[in-house]
Amino acid sequence: MKLAVIIGSVREGRFGPTVADWFAEQAAAHGGFDIDVVDLADFDLPRDLPAIPPMMDPGGPRPASVAALGERLAAADAFIIVTPDYNRGYPAVLKAAIDWYVTEWDSKAIGFVGYSGASGGLLAIEGLRQVFNELNAHTVRNYVSFPRYYLLFDAEGKLIDPTEPNAAAAALLDQLHWWAAALTAARNVAVG
Numbered sequence: 001m002k003l004a005v006i007i008g009s010v011r012e013g014r015f016g017p018t019v020a021d022w023f024a025e026q027a028a029a030h031g032g033f034d035i036d037v038v039d040l041a042d043f044d045l046p047r048d049l050p051a052i053p054p055m056m057d058p059g060g061p062r063p064a065s066v067a068a069l070g071e072r073l074a075a076a077d078a079f080i081i082v083t084p085d086y087n088r089g090y091p092a093v094l095k096a097a098i099d100w101y102v103t104e105w106d107s108k109a110i111g112f113v114g115y116s117g118a119s120g121g122l123l124a125i126e127g128l129r130q131v132f133n134e135l136n137a138h139t140v141r142n143y144v145s146f147p148r149y150y151l152l153f154d155a156e157g158k159l160i161d162p163t164e165p166n167a168a169a170a171a172l173l174d175q176l177h178w179w180a181a182a183l184t185a186a187r188n189v190a191v192g
């Protein structure tokens with residue numbers, strides 16, 4: 001199974017890579033996935049979508065940055081979205097990354113790791129569940145949330161007490177792997 005861990009914030013000074021690095025370590029320890037950490041800051045995605053919506057023209061011509069990210073997404077069987085809450089929602093860059101693609105998300109398993117102030121990324125995660133439903137992706141129940149993350153990580157970006165988060169990550173990865181395997185098998189069956 002191939003797992004893409006997507007860093008969903010791109011602002012200067014962001015905390016997202018610290019959370020993604022921790023999760024990638026947990027995924028490597030889990031052993032069930034080949035891991036690709038995808039940093040949306042590496043892709044200058046255009047804000048403006050094409051005249052024909054991607055849903056109606058999934059293989060249409062794409063700007064180079066969109067094509068490059070699309071290859072990384074297409075290769076994945078499962079995704080972890082690492083997201084903060086931005087005004088009770090998810091960052092705009094994540095919506096752009098979602099809306100440019102269709103088949104890259106279709107029938108794949110998606111899990112979430114959230115962090116922020118009091119709400120720990122959960123408000124962003126709930127919004128993303130609705131969005132991915134429209135793309136025929138399956139969002140798994142388990143998640144990891146870091147409310148007031150700044151109290152939980154030290155200055156080197158390490159968790160002060162990793163016991164509960166590591167256990168939550170392991171449970172999420174088990175569930176994600178089950179769904180990714182089931183959906184990969186189902187995608188490989190010709191329908192009709």
Ligand SMILES: Cc1cc2nc3c(=O)[nH]c(=O)nc-3n(C[C@H](O)[C@H](O)[C@H](O)COP(=O)(O)O)c2cc1C
Pocket residue numbers: 009010011013014015016017084085086087088089115116117118119120
């Ligand atoms: C535009 C913006 C809106 C935010 N809104 C919320 C919010 O609604 N709830 C919350 O708990 N934290 C909120 N925060 C705090 C962020 O969760 C925190 O700054 C976090 O570090 C952002 O992730 P990043 O560092 O990876 O960009 C907001 C931060 C920004 C920049």
